[in-house]
Amino acid sequence: MDKAMSNKGVIMLYIFPALFLLLALIYIPIVQTGYFGLMKWNGMGSKEFIGLTNYSRLVQDSLFWSSAYHSFLLALFSVLSLVGYLMISVVLAGKIKGADILRKIYLIPMLLASVAIAQLWMKIYHPTNGILNSMLMSIGIEEPPMWLADPNLALFAIFIPIIWQYAGFYILIYYAALKNIPESLIEAARIDGATAWDIAWKIKIPLIMNVIKVTIVLAVVGSLKYFDLIYIMTNGGPNGASEVMASYMYGHAFRGFDFGYASAIGFFLLVICLVITWIIRKATAVKEEIQY
């Protein structure tokens, strides 16, 4: 039996097609991105090797850093909102009637296409006929904000639908983790006189710390590479006010046809995501294995 299950040819046959796609369409491209970053290239003609010029331009590009700042702002915002999701999930995973229906309702926006979400929220934010300003005007606010057209508000106005989109996803993850905690543990604590607050803070949350760590990584990395709603709703505007790293890269590549520089940005984005993942995992590494 061992012989049959270690047949090299069969293993190759089962692994190869998927591995080939993975290497050809994900791993080789990220190496190429770093390499193309060393080129002056408009996407069609020949490439000219210019060394680290693109990368040093990137370091001095204040527009890039402002887009990076926006991406990090989104990451911060997303991580802070995790606290809210965690609270909702703790409540939801208590003995709440209808918890199952509620968490499914929360999840619906996550299943929709970004294009649909973006178009819908553009209508919500519509200065005169959108539901938001209709409501504001009906309660007596005469000149409600322009939202997506206002440079001070555009970025934050997009954060709201991003939160809307992902809230259910994180609540679902926390809910599943909390439901995994053995009931006997909670019961024992309750008999020992722990309050609901104590049980949540001192038992439930520490027990799902590993899941919380994973969600922090997901939220931060997901934010740093975030693109869809920003590209569709404002395309980084007005005047760069909502530009993020991915939209900045995309603009340079497919509007500016500066493939060399865009590749440098794309490579930098990759490095940031991997480094940040590593840092978060180091920083939140559990010193001792929790036993319970």
Place this chain on the structure above:
Amino acid sequence: MRKEIVENHEPAAPPTQPVKKKQVRKNEVRSSNGFGYKIGLALIYLLLGVVAVFQIFPLVWLFLFSLKNNQEVFELSPFAIPTNPKWENYVNVWTEGNISQYFLNSVLYTASSVILTVILASMVTFAITRMKWRLSSLVLGLFMVGLMIPIHSTLIPLFSTFSSLGLIDHPLSLILTYTAFNLPITIMILFGFYQVLPREVEEAAIMDGASIHRIFFQVTLPMTAPVMATAAIINMIYNWNEFVFVNTFISSDNFKTLTVGIQNFIGQYMTDWGAIGATLMISIIPILLAFLFLSNRIVEGISAGSVKG
């Protein structure tokens, strides 16, 4: 990275802090029937309800304005139910533009990539969990790290490679890319199931002299049907909603999917709210239907893919 979580919850000694047992227990009994308890519970339901309304409200509004004409959108209150619902908005957008073509393309690309992804991922998961070879954990690691890679870091090389292969503006570029990018999450979902799946049936088949291929296709695949369904529905949602690759690789209308198609289509109808609403509704209805009938599988797939793997 996520392995630890699965092993999270082994039963062990409960924390023991005997804090004035009797007294507290008495308090608890009192409070759970008391006024304060009821207020607290009401507040909790209020909070959960507000969140639910926030999540569902925009969609209800979308549905309502998809049935109105501009005059009704601009003059009636946003939540006024149209007295004379304009179902023709749906008929018009379906017949006038290329929406039906986009819809068909989305179905075709989604279906082909889902089938390809689930089969290839099953083969990899089978080889990793059932067969014995030295590099299996390295290969699994490669697939898992693939989850962390931003698609924007691959976009230019993919565009350039597909250009030189003549696959730009060709459906194959999308099907291959969707498959590659969904393999990691699919393997992750399958992996947990394969690990807990009893091996006796497979072992018995080997004893009977069945070939590996027969075991895979006739024993393992049928046994993993439930998890394949879960993985397929998650894949379907991702592919159906995908935007960046279509936007980058596809330029002719014949090959566009619903996401990019409606984005362009709405450009032409910028002022007709009813048409925009109907278009958006058409694009999300398949997902909402899938959700209505398969919500448990979706929930299972999303939590398996992100927490357990």
